Amino acid sequence: MSTTAAPPQPTARSRAGLPVGWAGLIGLLAVLAALGVGHLVAALVAPASSPFLAVGDAVINYSPEPVTEFAKVTFGTADKPILLSGMAVVIAIVAVVAGIASRRSPRPGLTVVIVLGVLGFGAVSIARVFSPLDLIAPLASLAAGVLSFRGLHSLALRTYETSPRSRASGVSRRNVLIGGSVAVGVGALVSGGAGLLLGNGVGNSRRTVTSQLKAARLTERAPAIPAGAAFTDVGTPTFLTANPDFYRIDVALRIPSQTASAWSMKIHGMVGKEITLTFDDLLSRPLVERTITMTCVSNPIGGNLISTTNFIGVELRDILLEAGIQPGADQLFSTSVDGWYTGTPTDVVMEPGRGALLAIGMNGEALPPEHGFPVRMVVPGLYGYVSATKWVVDLEATTFSDPAKRGYWLERSWAQKAPIKTMSRIDSPQGFAKVPAGKVTVSGIAWAQHTGIEKVEVRMDGGPWREATLSTEVNVDTWRMWKADFTLAAGSHTVQSRATDRSGYTQTEMRADPIPDGASGWQAAIFTVS
Ligand SMILES: Nc1nc2c(c(=O)[nH]1)N[C@H]1C(S)=C(S)[C@@H](COP(=O)(O)O)O[C@H]1N2
Numbered sequence: 001m002s003t004t005a006a007p008p009q010p011t012a013r014s015r016a017g018l019p020v021g022w023a024g025l026i027g028l029l030a031v032l033a034a035l036g037v038g039h040l041v042a043a044l045v046a047p048a049s050s051p052f053l054a055v056g057d058a059v060i061n062y063s064p065e066p067v068t069e070f071a072k073v074t075f076g077t078a079d080k081p082i083l084l085s086g087m088a089v090v091i092a093i094v095a096v097v098a099g100i101a102s103r104r105s106p107r108p109g110l111t112v113v114i115v116l117g118v119l120g121f122g123a124v125s126i127a128r129v130f131s132p133l134d135l136i137a138p139l140a141s142l143a144a145g146v147l148s149f150r151g152l153h154s155l156a157l158r159t160y161e162t163s164p165r166s167r168a169s170g171v172s173r174r175n176v177l178i179g180g181s182v183a184v185g186v187g188a189l190v191s192g193g194a195g196l197l198l199g200n201g202v203g204n205s206r207r208t209v210t211s212q213l214k215a216a217r218l219t220e221r222a223p224a225i226p227a228g229a230a231f232t233d234v235g236t237p238t239f240l241t242a243n244p245d246f247y248r249i250d251v252a253l254r255i256p257s258q259t260a261s262a263w264s265m266k267i268h269g270m271v272g273k274e275i276t277l278t279f280d281d282l283l284s285r286p287l288v289e290r291t292i293t294m295t296c297v298s299n300p301i302g303g304n305l306i307s308t309t310n311f312i313g314v315e316l317r318d319i320l321l322e323a324g325i326q327p328g329a330d331q332l333f334s335t336s337v338d339g340w341y342t343g344t345p346t347d348v349v350m351e352p353g354r355g356a357l358l359a360i361g362m363n364g365e366a367l368p369p370e371h372g373f374p375v376r377m378v379v380p381g382l383y384g385y386v387s388a389t390k391w392v393v394d395l396e397a398t399t400f401s402d403p404a405k406r407g408y409w410l411e412r413s414w415a416q417k418a419p420i421k422t423m424s425r426i427d428s429p430q431g432f433a434k435v436p437a438g439k440v441t442v443s444g445i446a447w448a449q450h451t452g453i454e455k456v457e458v459r460m461d462g463g464p465w466r467e468a469t470l471s472t473e474v475n476v477d478t479w480r481m482w483k484a485d486f487t488l489a490a491g492s493h494t495v496q497s498r499a500t501d502r503s504g505y506t507q508t509e510m511r512a513d514p515i516p517d518g519a520s521g522w523q524a525a526i527f528t529v530s
């Protein structure tokens, strides 16, 4: 190796700049590195946050309806792979062109790498399921792109700016450039490939479970939702919540990525005999499908931490009976694979007809990763934090008096027992909405899981309570929609609602914060008629 060459001058530029081939290759390698690293970090931290896939999703979600329709009709189920390959080709061309534009100065290439990185950021941030952790992968991706581009570009400049006098040095620098390029290329492919494998572990497992669920003969199928079950035309949500729209609450820093075949759950503690269940054990048990509305205790008055789905699962009560749960075990202490834990009152789960499930499906497919894949608990009528453990892997029959067995939120001063409170919500008109004078339809939802809604009353501007029209009841474990017509003059109006459940209890006017056992009080929506 020669040590006689003058040190490289970063600012010096030869007339010709880099050879076109090298310049283009550097652009391509840098963008490959960005995509590969982004995909791997996403698989490790937050599977849904791969910048490449997020851009694909954004393209699908924001394409005009006729375009997506055309793609579906033309390509069928291949539409997604075709879109992704198309994207890959376009990105590769952009990368090569950006590289070639950077023969003299790295600026054009860097700009393009950064713009692509920002696109990834944007796509991840507007995804339907988003948590701040999702920003790590696009950040890593951007860093990988910028660093590889800068690194390779300056190696190349040094190689090709060397004066012909120091040929020996030029040759060795060329070797360094080749080495660097191979390293970046291999690194990009290996990290992208590892990301694919990691991500696909859960992806493949979910696909398998979904097809198993579709092929399964359910012993109980949720009845079809009748047309009159929702008043979507006047502003209520759809009766069933689409999986990507289902509210999500958890303290998981990253979504656990356990596959169905790796899953097992031990049922132990105050039982006659311990049972360890595998996913195949669950599949070979009678599978039932039930329409259930879940609610979070943190849902404020008028809030949207409430959703409805068709859960598929097995009866938790039957499993506990088989395990011979002891009468004194008043707490079922469940733990998720990521270490979260909660205690559920045993008497509720063991109530005949309560319908508590170890759930493995939602709306006909495997549980989405963020909703507990492969297995979660669901207990109709209890807030999620004391009953709905996602990614559940351990169930211990114990007592509430055991100081070592206190649920995560119980330790943080939330209530031990948390039945869902009877509540109603106004969906239309929204607060501060402006609506035209004349007939105004007020609508919303009401819930009293496992008791059922008897009636909903509405009043305008503090006037008399009027009974609203209720939607067709699906079952007592689900929300019920309501609507009422008013004729209103111009000006500001305040509408309130209150639900009465099947036990005869009317939603209290007493306002309470969500902590410790759920919000109460009447919602008031103020809107303007003009
Ligand atoms: N493993 C785990 N399970 C959990 C939680 C959690 O933080 N970790 N949060 C609970 C809470 S507070 C609620 S309201 C429900 C929400 O379930 P979802 O995200 O599927 O709507 O999950 C429950 N199960």
Ligand SMILES: [Mo]
Binding pocket: 249, 295, 296, 297, 298, 383, 384, 385
């Ligand atoms: Mo919750």
